[in-house]
Amino acid sequence: MAPALEQSNLTIRASQYRDLEAIARLFAQEQADQPHPAQNLQRWYGLLKSLSWFPNPLQNLFRTYVAENDAICGAIHVSPFNSTHSTWRVDRVAVAEDQSPAEVGTQLLRHCLQTIWQARTWLTEVNVNDASALALYRQNGFQPLAHMTYWTIAPELLQTLAEREPDLPNLMPVSNADACLLHQLDTVSMPPLVRQVFDRQIADFKTNLFQATTGSVNRWANRREVVCRYVFEPQRKAAIGYFKLHLNRKGDRPHTADLTVHPAYTWLYPELLTQMGRMVQGFPTQAIQLASSDYQPEREEYLEQFGATRTEHTLMMSRSVWHKLRESKPVSLEGLQLAEMLQGLQPARKPIPSRFTLLDSMQPPKPEAPKSDEQPPAS
Numbered sequence: 001m002a003p004a005l006e007q008s009n010l011t012i013r014a015s016q017y018r019d020l021e022a023i024a025r026l027f028a029q030e031q032a033d034q035p036h037p038a039q040n041l042q043r044w045y046g047l048l049k050s051l052s053w054f055p056n057p058l059q060n061l062f063r064t065y066v067a068e069n070d071a072i073c074g075a076i077h078v079s080p081f082n083s084t085h086s087t088w089r090v091d092r093v094a095v096a097e098d099q100s101p102a103e104v105g106t107q108l109l110r111h112c113l114q115t116i117w118q119a120r121t122w123l124t125e126v127n128v129n130d131a132s133a134l135a136l137y138r139q140n141g142f143q144p145l146a147h148m149t150y151w152t153i154a155p156e157l158l159q160t161l162a163e164r165e166p167d168l169p170n171l172m173p174v175s176n177a178d179a180c181l182l183h184q185l186d187t188v189s190m191p192p193l194v195r196q197v198f199d200r201q202i203a204d205f206k207t208n209l210f211q212a213t214t215g216s217v218n219r220w221a222n223r224r225e226v227v228c229r230y231v232f233e234p235q236r237k238a239a240i241g242y243f244k245l246h247l248n249r250k251g252d253r254p255h256t257a258d259l260t261v262h263p264a265y266t267w268l269y270p271e272l273l274t275q276m277g278r279m280v281q282g283f284p285t286q287a288i289q290l291a292s293s294d295y296q297p298e299r300e301e302y303l304e305q306f307g308a309t310r311t312e313h314t315l316m317m318s319r320s321v322w323h324k325l326r327e328s329k330p331v332s333l334e335g336l337q338l339a340e341m342l343q344g345l346q347p348a349r350k351p352i353p354s355r356f357t358l359l360d361s362m363q364p365p366k367p368e369a370p371k372s373d374e375q376p377p378a379s
Contacts (some may be wrong), residue, residue, distance in 0.1 A: 010104065015064040017073070022072040023064060026094035030204045036126045065111055067104050072096075074104040079114050081123055083203040090124040091135070105136045113140075113321055121197050121320050139371060142317040146194060147294040150312040151303050153273070155285045157227060161270075161277030168271050170225035174242075179205040181239040182230065184185065189260050191295050223249035231268060241268040247275050251284030252274070258282040259290060266298040273306075 015023060045350065081087040093108060094268070095101045116173040124142060126133045174182070182205040187195060199334035207215075219225055224246060231241035242261040247255055257276055261268050275286060292299045 009069055010107050013067045017068050023075045026075045030094040043218040043241040068248050073099045076108040082200050085118045085119045086199045088119040089123050089183045101132050109140045123318045125314045125316050128315050137317050141319045147318045149292050151290045151308040152311045153288045153308050159276040161274045162281050166271040166274040170232040171229050172232050176206045240265040243272050254287040258287045269302045
């Protein structure tokens with residue numbers, strides 16, 4: 001496969017304004033149910049392009065590369081996964097129908113792996129039934145990390161949950177002062193390998209002024225609301241449960257939720273779900289989408305007993321990247337012709353002797369020892 005890739009005439013480059021329509025068509029062909037930002041970026045492309053020139057939260061919002069061979073035949077969208085940019089995520093890879101997914105997709109992936117130097121680890125999520133995507137990532141060194149299951153909680157079940165009062169005496173709103181507690185909860189709730197790949201820091205759980213402003217504009221424009229709460233354990237002074245609920249006031253899409261529970265406090269699953277069920281009652285009748293991983297068996301067991309529906313199974317994959325430093329060729333000193341280069345450094349006049357040389361010249365000469373055949377002088 002490697003010789004074929006070297007002989008291909010594909011050109012991998014960063015996306016430009018004229019590529020937005022072609023990128024939108026490719027991603028719509030790949031996943032029609034999930035619109036890509038390229039579909040609505042024609043109006044704001046100039047602003048986002050200028051924001052990519054200096055560090056800011058939106059610097060990598062539209063980090064997309066395209067494969068071109070007389071026409072655009074593939075595209076890849078990547079984004080940083082954490083605040084330190086040590087882990088990056090492959091969001092989407094799309095290839096035209098008349099092209100080879102293995103060849104074009106591999107070229108796009110390799111370009112990202114070699115170009116983005118700050119990424120030490122790459123992460124992606126693939127549907128378990130997508131054989132071509134699984135083969136593409138396997139071919140390029142991605143290994144399984146965790147199995148993910150996405151659940152849908154029907155509105156009838158949410159209504160049932162909302163009928164009782166949850167037992168959450170220490171349910172607190174989330175602020176930047178609680179970032180350390182949320183980071184500790186996130187660290188203890190996942191295996192070491194997943195924790196190492198995610199590489200989240202305390203800054204990942206803080207919201208800066210720029211993010212707060214853009215979030216407020218997004219809530220006003222798209223009629224969405226985000227509610228974050230965590231459960232505080234006063235004896236250990238630690239967070240033992242946390243959820244982030246994305247509420248949709250339009251009613252065109254279901255609500256989504258992120259849930260994190262300490263492994264020693266699994267009894268919080270029904271209580272936190274009950275709290276979320278009560279929060280969605282004032283909104284249009286919609287379901288809640290929730291995710292669980294294979295290292296959270298208690299959550300999957302509770303959701304299955306409660307009657308939630310499994311909607312999708314995905315495989316989270318990751319790979320490490322070791323960027324090879326460019327070796328510098330040793331320079332031969334013979335080829336430098338130092339004698340000619342140092343001609344200008346020769347002294348223009350006779351150097352002044354140092355004081356050590358002057359003292360040596362002032363001392364009287366030592367007498368010579370008499371030779372063996374000479375007679376000593378008479379006394």
